[in-house]
Amino acid sequence: MADFTGVDFLELEDLHYSDEECLARDAVRGWVSKEFMPRIQEHVRQDGSFPMELVPQMAELGLFGANLRGYGCAGMNNVAYGLVMQELERGDSGLRSFASVQGSLCMYPIHAYGSDEQKEKWLPEMAAGRVIGCFGLTEPDFGSYVSGMATRAEHRSHGVWVLNGTKRWITNGTVAQLAIIWAVTDEGVRGFLVETDRPGFEARDLKGKFSLRASVTSELFLQDVEVPDENRLPGAQGLGGPLGCLNQARYGIAWGAVGAAMACSDEVLQYTKDRIVQGGPLAGKQLTQQKLVFMLTEITKAQLLCLHVGRHKDAGTLHHTMVSMAKRNNVDVALQIARKARDLLGANGIVDDYQAMRHMVNLETVRTYEGTHDVHMLILGEHITGMRAI
Amino acid sequence: MKVLVCLKQVPHSDARLDIRDDGAWIKDDGVKFEINSYDTYALEQALRVKDAGEAEVVVVSIGPDRVTQALRTALGMGADRAVHVNDPEAEGSDPLGVAKILAAVAAEESPDLILTGFMSEDGNFAAVPPMVARLQGIPSATAVVQCEISDSSVRVERELEGGAMEVVDLEMPCLIALQTGANQVRYASLKGIMQAKKKPVDAKTVADLGLAGQVGASAVKVVIEKIYRPDKGEGAEMLEGSTGEVVSQLVGKIKELGLL
Numbered sequence: 001m002a003d004f005t006g007v008d009f010l011e012l013e014d015l016h017y018s019d020e021e022c023l024a025r026d027a028v029r030g031w032v033s034k035e036f037m038p039r040i041q042e043h044v045r046q047d048g049s050f051p052m053e054l055v056p057q058m059a060e061l062g063l064f065g066a067n068l069r070g071y072g073c074a075g076m077n078n079v080a081y082g083l084v085m086q087e088l089e090r091g092d093s094g095l096r097s098f099a100s101v102q103g104s105l106c107m108y109p110i111h112a113y114g115s116d117e118q119k120e121k122w123l124p125e126m127a128a129g130r131v132i133g134c135f136g137l138t139e140p141d142f143g144s145y146v147s148g149m150a151t152r153a154e155h156r157s158h159g160v161w162v163l164n165g166t167k168r169w170i171t172n173g174t175v176a177q178l179a180i181i182w183a184v185t186d187e188g189v190r191g192f193l194v195e196t197d198r199p200g201f202e203a204r205d206l207k208g209k210f211s212l213r214a215s216v217t218s219e220l221f222l223q224d225v226e227v228p229d230e231n232r233l234p235g236a237q238g239l240g241g242p243l244g245c246l247n248q249a250r251y252g253i254a255w256g257a258v259g260a261a262m263a264c265s266d267e268v269l270q271y272t273k274d275r276i277v278q279g280g281p282l283a284g285k286q287l288t289q290q291k292l293v294f295m296l297t298e299i300t301k302a303q304l305l306c307l308h309v310g311r312h313k314d315a316g317t318l319h320h321t322m323v324s325m326a327k328r329n330n331v332d333v334a335l336q337i338a339r340k341a342r343d344l345l346g347a348n349g350i351v352d353d354y355q356a357m358r359h360m361v362n363l364e365t366v367r368t369y370e371g372t373h374d375v376h377m378l379i380l381g382e383h384i385t386g387m388r389a390i
Numbered sequence: 391m392k393v394l395v396c397l398k399q400v401p402h403s404d405a406r407l408d409i410r411d412d413g414a415w416i417k418d419d420g421v422k423f424e425i426n427s428y429d430t431y432a433l434e435q436a437l438r439v440k441d442a443g444e445a446e447v448v449v450v451s452i453g454p455d456r457v458t459q460a461l462r463t464a465l466g467m468g469a470d471r472a473v474h475v476n477d478p479e480a481e482g483s484d485p486l487g488v489a490k491i492l493a494a495v496a497a498e499e500s501p502d503l504i505l506t507g508f509m510s511e512d513g514n515f516a517a518v519p520p521m522v523a524r525l526q527g528i529p530s531a532t533a534v535v536q537c538e539i540s541d542s543s544v545r546v547e548r549e550l551e552g553g554a555m556e557v558v559d560l561e562m563p564c565l566i567a568l569q570t571g572a573n574q575v576r577y578a579s580l581k582g583i584m585q586a587k588k589k590p591v592d593a594k595t596v597a598d599l600g601l602a603g604q605v606g607a608s609a610v611k612v613v614i615e616k617i618y619r620p621d622k623g624e625g626a627e628m629l630e631g632s633t634g635e636v637v638s639q640l641v642g643k644i645k646e647l648g649l650l
Contacts, residue, residue: 027577031577062579062581074583076583076584
């Protein structure tokens with residue numbers, strides 16, 4: 001099959017992306033095609049496994065914390081960063097999740113809320129992929145409603161915190177050397193940098209996932225885990241800390257979904273041109289074209305949302321509701337596109353020689369994590385009415 | 391050490407190509423371009439020289455504005471600066487014209503080593519590298535799959551017909567034209583791409599190089615009469631059926647011909 005070709009119906013490349021943004025996209029696109037795509041099938045056939053041998057290459061490319069400045073990070077603008085996320089998710093949502101968790105959920109809070117010592121200790125190691133992070137926010141009994149957090153951190157008098165609780169649905173929990181654990185304290189929710197080899201810390205893989213199979217998902221158990229006060233993120237107090245991280249990651253997801261959608265539409269366009277049905281290519285049938293045009297139109301609209309939200313982010317004029325709209329819309333249309341693509345692939349679409357069904361089931365997770373489809377609807381609903389819906 | 395790498399931007403290997411109305415070349419409107427893959431091996435070799443010690447890597451390319459992207463990619467991979475010969479007068483040059491331009495840039499730069507790809511994937515002449523060496527009066531080796539570079543000389547391994555190899559020593563300055571697969575080519579990193587923004591790209595015209603009237607379409611000695619796709623020849627047999635059936639038919643035919 002020919003190499004992946006992106007969708008650029010509105011010629012954004014020539015008019016709206018800088019050279020550096022296009023080069024970043026193309027560098028990652030080439031890497032995904034050559035290094036990641038040949039490995040994905042093998043990992044999807046296992047239950048929760050990521051090609052860890054690619055981590056040094058990902059670090060060399062600068063995929064970890066690419067929009068952060070200093071500490072060995074590339075310092076790209078947010079549109080270039082978004083295009084990178086798009087290209088990673090064109091490969092697989094698990095690949096983009098790996099980079100999102102490392103960069104937006106683990107490096108970002110250290111960069112934004114950490115002390116100088118924390119930044120210097122951890123960020124260069126994480127940019128180089130020598131330290132893998134995981135983000136411990138979600139728990140077995142709470143997901144979207146962060147205020148239901150049960151994990152507690154108790155401040156002992158001699159500058160030591162003691163953490164107790166359970167975190168679930170944690171990407172990279174069993175492969176991480178560092179966990180960012182959010183816990184309730186007497187002074188509100190605080191973030192802690194917890195080395196995963198501390199006594200009382202245990203991570204176990206969650207098995208049986210139909211979705212994000214090329215990604216490690218874990219459960220974290222903290223029983224009387226002691227961390228020194230220097231491991232507390234000094235700049236994060238209250239729910240603003242974790243929500244700030246989620247906003248970064250959601251922004252990347254909005255772009256990533258476009259990548260998954262483009263992978264499906266590219267695959268199915270080639271397939272329907274080659275597949276002969278009743279004496280002619282499947283692409284020449286009206287019902288096929290209806291689906292292909294839906295894909296083209298929705299991908300184009302999603303690209304415009306990303307581009308404008310990205311420019312706002314770079315200009316410092318971003319409102320979190322814009323990210324909610326982009327994440328919600330783009331994942332939703334990507335999922336619809338993946339379903340239509342799988343449909344057009346017929347029986348071939350249910351085997352893993354084709355990508356559409358893999359993206360389709362991945363996108364069910366992407367629709368759920370980092371604020372579900374409905375939660376983002378409620379965020380937008382509150383924004384336009386001024387009323388928090390019950 | 392200074393290393394000059396000659397890069398050509400060619401149509402992407404997956405691009406759908408249509409022949410121009412005058413039949414003499416392809417239409418390049420809307421075609422995506424990339425660095426000639428042979429040249430990426432030359433660039434990688436140069437960057438390895440730089441990684442191993444003190445070296446300045448200069449990349450040069452000829453072509454319109456779109457070539458900037460190839461040069462920026464090379465700078466993103468680690469080259470130090472670029473020379474872009476961007477002049478409509480250079481368009482339509484034959485291999486000798488291209489070689490004159492590259493040799494003129496080499497004369498200005500005085501590199502210790504010139505690295506190129508063995509040939510370009512679009513033109514396929516494999517003529518430019520030895521011509522550049524001849525015009526510069528320096529030794530050259532083509533079809534190189536391995537290089538050992540020391541301070542004043544280069545030992546190369548060349549591919550010969552029939553699977554044989556040849557080992558050749560060249561005194562610097564010299565030109566080496568690399569075969570594909572000579573090394574594992576790195577990717578431009580995101581950090582490299584950011585740094586590339588600050589690296590200089592020198593724009594030059596044909597006149598700047600003292601070559602006015604000597605290169606370009608008006609000076610060609612090799613004229614492309616036409617390019618065409620050959621008609622499907624007689625005797626070609628299309629095998630039909632499922633993949634499994636086609637494979638077994640094909641194996642049968644090969645056995646029939648006594649080739650297996």
